[in-house]
Amino acid sequence: MPANNNTILKMESITKHFPGVKALDDVSIELKKGEILGLLGENGAGKSTLIKILSGAYSLEEGSIYIDSQKFDFKHPHESLEAGIRVIYQELTSFEPLTVAENIFAGETIRGKLGLISWRKLGRMAKEILNRLGSNIRPFELMENLNVAGKQMVEIAKAIHGEVKVLVMDEPTSALDEKDVAALYKVIRKLRDEGVAIIYITHRMEEIFDITDRVVVLRDGKKVGDKKIKDTTKSELVSMIVGKKLSEQYPKMDIEKGKVIFEVKDLSYLNKVKDVSFYLKEGEIVAFFGLLGAGTHNLFSVLFGDKKATSGDIFIEGKKINITHPNIAKAAGMGYVPLDRKEEGVALVMDIKENITSSNIENLGRSFVLDRKIERKHSQKWFDKLNIKAPGLDTITNSLSGGNQQKVVVAKWLERDSKILLMNEPTRGIDVGSKAEIYRIAEDLCEKGVGVLMVSSELPEIMAIADRVYVMKDGRISGEFNVKDTSQEELMHMASA
Amino acid sequence: MQDKLKEKKGFKITDTIILLGILIILFAFFSIADRQFIAYNNISTMLKNMVLTGVLALGLTPLMIARGLDISFGSSISMISVIMALMYSNAGINLWLVLLTGVVIAAIIGFINGILIETFDLIPIILTLGMMAILQALALVIANTYANTYSILMLTDQLYYFSTRTFLKIPYPLLVLIALIVVYWFILNKTKVGRTIYLIGANPTVAKLSGVKIKKVMVLLYTFMGLATGIGAVLIVSLTGVGMAYHGAKLPLPTLSAVLLGGISLMGGAGSVWGTVIGVLIVTVIFNGLSVLNVPSYYIQLFQGLALIIIVAAYEIRNKRAQAS
Numbered sequence: 001m002p003a004n005n006n007t008i009l010k011m012e013s014i015t016k017h018f019p020g021v022k023a024l025d026d027v028s029i030e031l032k033k034g035e036i037l038g039l040l041g042e043n044g045a046g047k048s049t050l051i052k053i054l055s056g057a058y059s060l061e062e063g064s065i066y067i068d069s070q071k072f073d074f075k076h077p078h079e080s081l082e083a084g085i086r087v088i089y090q091e092l093t094s095f096e097p098l099t100v101a102e103n104i105f106a107g108e109t110i111r112g113k114l115g116l117i118s119w120r121k122l123g124r125m126a127k128e129i130l131n132r133l134g135s136n137i138r139p140f141e142l143m144e145n146l147n148v149a150g151k152q153m154v155e156i157a158k159a160i161h162g163e164v165k166v167l168v169m170d171e172p173t174s175a176l177d178e179k180d181v182a183a184l185y186k187v188i189r190k191l192r193d194e195g196v197a198i199i200y201i202t203h204r205m206e207e208i209f210d211i212t213d214r215v216v217v218l219r220d221g222k223k224v225g226d227k228k229i230k231d232t233t234k235s236e237l238v239s240m241i242v243g244k245k246l247s248e249q250y251p252k253m254d255i256e257k258g259k260v261i262f263e264v265k266d267l268s269y270l271n272k273v274k275d276v277s278f279y280l281k282e283g284e285i286v287a288f289f290g291l292l293g294a295g296t297h298n299l300f301s302v303l304f305g306d307k308k309a310t311s312g313d314i315f316i317e318g319k320k321i322n323i324t325h326p327n328i329a330k331a332a333g334m335g336y337v338p339l340d341r342k343e344e345g346v347a348l349v350m351d352i353k354e355n356i357t358s359s360n361i362e363n364l365g366r367s368f369v370l371d372r373k374i375e376r377k378h379s380q381k382w383f384d385k386l387n388i389k390a391p392g393l394d395t396i397t398n399s400l401s402g403g404n405q406q407k408v409v410v411a412k413w414l415e416r417d418s419k420i421l422l423m424n425e426p427t428r429g430i431d432v433g434s435k436a437e438i439y440r441i442a443e444d445l446c447e448k449g450v451g452v453l454m455v456s457s458e459l460p461e462i463m464a465i466a467d468r469v470y471v472m473k474d475g476r477i478s479g480e481f482n483v484k485d486t487s488q489e490e491l492m493h494m495a496s497a
Numbered sequence: 498m499q500d501k502l503k504e505k506k507g508f509k510i511t512d513t514i515i516l517l518g519i520l521i522i523l524f525a526f527f528s529i530a531d532r533q534f535i536a537y538n539n540i541s542t543m544l545k546n547m548v549l550t551g552v553l554a555l556g557l558t559p560l561m562i563a564r565g566l567d568i569s570f571g572s573s574i575s576m577i578s579v580i581m582a583l584m585y586s587n588a589g590i591n592l593w594l595v596l597l598t599g600v601v602i603a604a605i606i607g608f609i610n611g612i613l614i615e616t617f618d619l620i621p622i623i624l625t626l627g628m629m630a631i632l633q634a635l636a637l638v639i640a641n642t643y644a645n646t647y648s649i650l651m652l653t654d655q656l657y658y659f660s661t662r663t664f665l666k667i668p669y670p671l672l673v674l675i676a677l678i679v680v681y682w683f684i685l686n687k688t689k690v691g692r693t694i695y696l697i698g699a700n701p702t703v704a705k706l707s708g709v710k711i712k713k714v715m716v717l718l719y720t721f722m723g724l725a726t727g728i729g730a731v732l733i734v735s736l737t738g739v740g741m742a743y744h745g746a747k748l749p750l751p752t753l754s755a756v757l758l759g760g761i762s763l764m765g766g767a768g769s770v771w772g773t774v775i776g777v778l779i780v781t782v783i784f785n786g787l788s789v790l791n792v793p794s795y796y797i798q799l800f801q802g803l804a805l806i807i808i809v810a811a812y813e814i815r816n817k818r819a820q821a822s
Contacts (some may be wrong), residue, residue, distance in 0.1 A: 306706060330708035344706055347699035349766055358696055359707040361689045370689050412707070 006032045007069075008197045009054075009166050014063035016049055023049040025221045026063075031166065036188065036198045038212035038229070040241055042431035045218040047201055051168050055087045056080035067165060084165030090174060090429055091342075092151050094143050101126035101139040104157045129157045133187045147292060149180035156187060160196070167191065168199040173207060174429045177291040177457055178492060185211055203431055205234045206460065217241055241432055255443070257467070258282030260318075261451045262420050264303070267312030272298040274475040276312070280420065282449040285442060287462040287483075289455075290472035291495050296455045297339055299472070300424050303453070304336040305329045316420070330359060335413025339424040339455075341402065345409040348398040352390060353379035355397050356411045382411035387437060403434025410441055421445060423454045427461060439465050459488040471495050512760055516775045523779060527786030534789045541668060545660075547781040548670040549732055551774070553752045554759075555674075555681045556725025558773045560718045561756060562685070563697040564765030566621040567610060567719065568753070570726045571745035572632035577603050577730040579640045582649035582740025592653055600727030606632070607723015611716035636742040647742040656735040670732055677728075682770040694718070698765035750798070754805040755780040762812070780804075 009031040016024040024046045031037050041047045052058040054065065056074030065072045067083050074080045094103050101122045110125060112118025126139035135153050143151065152172065159167060169188075173181045188198060188211060200212055208215055209229060217225035217240040225232075225240040262280040267273060273295045280286050290296040301307040303314065305323040313320055316332050323329050326336070338344035346355045356379040357364055364378075365371030379393050386407045390400055397405055406426065413421055423442070427435040442452050442465065456462050462469050463483055471479040471494040479494040527534045553570055560567060581599040584590045606628070614624050640647045659669050667675075685691040697704045697711055705711055733744055759776030761768035783804060787797045 304706070325710065326706050327708035327710055336706055338706055343700070344702050347696060347703045347766075349699050350696070354692070354696075358703065361692050361696075364689065364692075368688050368690065370687060370692050 008033045010066040012064045016061045022221055027223045029216055031197045033195045033197055034192050036192055036200055036212045038208045038215035039199055039201045041218035042433050046221045047218055055085055084163050086159035086164045087168040088155050088159050090171040092155055094151055096144045099140045099142055100137055100154050103143055103154050129161050148175040164196055166197045170201045171429050255283045255446045257284050258449055263315040265313045268310050269298055269302045272475055276477055278470050280451040282451055283446045284467045285452045285465055287454045287456050287466035287469040289469055289491055294472040295475035296472050300422050300455055333419035335418030335421045337409050337423040337426050341405050341409055346397045346405050351394050351396050352408055353393040355408050356382055356415055359412045360415045382414055386411055403430040419450055421452045425455055520779050523782050531789050543781055543785045544671050545736055548674045549729055550752050550755055551674045551777045552725055552729050554755045554773050554777050555677050556722045557756050559694050560722050561761045562768045563694045563718055565715055565718055567625045567722050568749050569625040569628040571748040572629045573603055573606050573726045574730045574745035575742050576632045576636035578734050578740035578744045579636050579742050582651035583643050585651050596731050599730050603727030604720055604723040608720040611719025615712040615715050640742045649740045651734050651740050652738050660735040685770055750801050751780045758808045
């Protein structure tokens with residue numbers, strides 16, 4: 001890389017206040033052309049505020065922004081787009097019924113010679129961009145036919161056409177499996193080689209060390225670290241993020257296991273889940289690991305009654321239960337922390353106490369009248385126990401961070417005193433601090449004899465807290481391991497072989 | 498804390514104040530425009546008009562909060578009023594049995610709506626649109642077949658007394674409405690069922706994964722809407738003395754306007770009984786005020802349509818502003 005002034009982005013002394021809180025305090029970052037900068041920090045540390053100021057979604061309060069040495073003060077996100085700033089958010093948004101090409105060029109009309117829309121030109125331009133990314137997605141493929149990795153590729157294509165100077169990617173791998181992550185890295189490196197500067201936000205440590213050149217850590221609105229990746233360690237970064245040492249993060253307790261509490265025999269669901277059999281003991285955390293399409297998510301939907309099994313049996317404490325609806329699973333003592341907390345876990349427009357009690361409405365008082373005192377008492381208990389960070393029980397869940405929203409979902413099932421807790425990617429897109437708290441909650445439950453089933457695509461997480469792991473591939477269970485007797489490599493191999 | 502309370506269930510407390518303000522302004526406007534507006538006679542006419550729209554709007558409230566919708570109630574009232582009038586006047590059947598039958602048939606129609614929508618995952622507006630057409634046609638067919646006319650007298654002493662007598666100066670029909678308001682308010686705000694209804698409206702997926710049997714609840718809500726429709730049919734024959742195949746034709750517009758004005762979102766999750774009540778009051782005042790000013794009835798419909806568009810647009814603009822901030 002040339003040594004002369006290659007700085008493409010400079011954010012100087014950025015300070016930003018919101019009612020009651022200082023979101024950013026004198027934060028300065030610099031980015032060179034072709035540099036990949038990792039941006040780390042817990043939820044609430046200020047990362048997304050910083051990015052929103054860069055993208056023009058929030059106004060500059062104090063400080064300055066220089067792009068390619070030119071000063072900018074964005075009044076509208078459109079201006080930042082024109083200045084070469086592109087942001088890809090964690091939640092992918094696409095127009096499902098339309099095609100890939102239409103999504104890439106959404107908002108623009110590609111005209112041909114007669115001034116009418118030229119589909120041929122649209123397809124050609126879309127193909128160019130997709131090729132540039134090394135993707136073989138067809139330009140006129142329907143968005144709804146793509147998997148998550150494909151949709152993300154289209155999102156990237158959309159972001160990079162036109163002149164892009166700085167590309168911000170927020171948790172790009174949270175919904176991808178290892179194979180797609182490798183493909184994504186390839187694309188990112190390609191863009192870097194073209195001179196695009198990239199800001200990469202993630203909570204996954206391994207990725208930071210895989211892909212970034214430099215890393216900036218924010219904590220409580222301040223910059224607490226700015227280091228080249230080769231000059232630092234995971235331990236040091238985590239300390240900077242959280243202020244605690246790594247060994248305190250995932251303490252694994254030795255819990256005595258009880259009898260078999262949940263057993264599944266030959267469970268099948270269409271062609272997505274095939275003859276799955278497994279068991280769970282009291283006090284165990286059993287993980288399910290699989291690549292995209294392996295069937296793990298569908299399995300959990302079936303177990304909780306959201307989808308109906310086509311064949312097979314489920315036994316709870318030895319008794320066969322026909323789970324055809326979530327309310328049967330719930331009555332049998334099961335709980336479910338779903339994959340998508342915003343769409344399936346919490347009712348965003350309702351407040352914390354309403355959400356925590358949403359699975360237990362029938363027990364809020366003895367008669368048909370809803371006893372609000374009981375509602376408050378119960379939800380306050382979990383609010384305190386789970387350390388939910390919010391102004392109060394009446395806070396609308398929409399304003400909570402991901403980690404706290406997830407805690408509300410877990411609280412829902414603690415409120416029901418669930419004996420079998422299903423968790424589907426429970427720590428996806430959640431900061432380090434909340435992650436550790438959720439692990440602690442899971443282990444507390446195990447101590448009380450609860451059994452936990454967990455779908456996870458983060459191998460380090462599985463190795464750290466699970467007792468046993470089932471690997472799934474193509475809808476079937478391809479292997480069962482004691483976590484103590486296996487390795488990440490072996491699990492990965494089983495999932496992809 | 499106040500901010501959070503204000504944002505509850507998509508119906509901000511400031512909304513109520515704004516709506517009340519609009520109501521007061523409208524009332525003042527019409528009172529000044531024509532003294533007849535606040536005459537005792539007119540007030541009691543207004544109250545009578547309000548009762549019908551009110552009962553139907555109340556029935557729609559929990560249904561729409563839970564993301565349901567029924568536009569067939571107008572035609573249902575038409576058909577049932579015809580059936581009741583024929584049963585009483587032509588067949589001489591006992592009045593109470595006639596009224597009971599009417600209400601039961603209405604509830605059954607609501608039940609059918611619910612079952613069809615939930616079993617086949619139909620879009621509510623489309624199914625009830627079809628039902629509306631069918632019931633309207635049936636109303637005319639039945640009336641023509643058994644009475645060769647579309648309007649059948651149903652004059653009874655009991656219903657006459659009911660519609661004209663008052664208790665502490667409040668007309669009986671209005672008492673019925675007030676009772677229903679109390680019941681619906683209680684159910685939606687104070688009971689477990691009410692909380693479940695709001696949960697379904699807020700996010701049906703979350704509700705299902707919390708163990709709520711959504712389909713069951715929805716069928717119940719459609720049936721209760723049918724019940725409200727039945728009560729509406731009884732009220733209309735009491736107030737008018739006839740069963741007519743076009744009785745309910747003009748009901749959907751003011752009823753839906755009232756409900757939407759009151760803050761019920763077509764997307765569900767939002768709304769309250771108070772909002773609906775104020776919405777009904779506003780719609781009734783507009784309708785009645787314009788009548789008193791001798792505005793021809795087709796113009797009134799024009800204003801009602803305009804009011805609906807303006808209201809819904811205002812809510813949408815406000816929602817967009819809230820999202821952007």
